[in-house]
Amino acid sequence: MAKMSGQVCLNHTDREAVTRCETCFKPLCEECILSANDVDFCSGDCAGNYSDSAERMSGQADRARKARARKRMKRLVILVVLGALAYCGYRWAVANPDRTRELRRELEEKAKSVK
Numbered sequence: 334m335a336k337m338s339g340q341v342c343l344n345h346t347d348r349e350a351v352t353r354c355e356t357c358f359k360p361l362c363e364e365c366i367l368s369a370n371d372v373d374f375c376s377g378d379c380a381g382n383y384s385d386s387a388e389r390m391s392g393q394a395d396r397a398r399k400a401r402a403r404k405r406m407k408r409l410v411i412l413v414v415l416g417a418l419a420y421c422g423y424r425w426a427v428a429n430p431d432r433t434r435e436l437r438r439e440l441e442e443k444a445k446s447v448k
Contacts, residue, residue: 342360343360344362345362345365348362348364350362353373355372355383356382356383359375
C-alpha cells in the first residue's frame with residue numbers, strides 16, 4: 334500500500350499511516366488495518382457501523398424507488414381518467430351538436446359580460 338505522507342498511525346506513532354478507516358477516518362498502519370469486503374477499518378465497531386449505515390442507506394434507496402413508482406402510477410391513473418373524460422366529452426359534443434352550439438353561445442356571452 335502507498336504511504337500517506339506526513340500521517341502516522343494513531344495506535345503506533347512511530348509508523349507511517351498507509352490508509353484511513355472508512356468510518357472514522359483515523360490514519361492506520363499496515364498492522365492496524367481490519368479489512369472487510371475490501372474496505373479498511375480500525376476496529377470491528379467501525380466495520381459494524383459501516384455495515385449498519387450501508388443497510389440503512391440501501392433501505393432508504395428502496396423506499397425512495399417505491400415512492401417514485403407510486404408517483405408515476407398515480408400520474409398514469411390521472412392521465413387515463415382525464416383522457417377518458419376528454420373522450421366522453423368529445424363523443425357527447427359530436428352526438429349533441431345543437432346543445433354544443435347553444436352552450437358555446439352562452440359561454441361567449443358570459444365572457445363578453447365579464448370584460
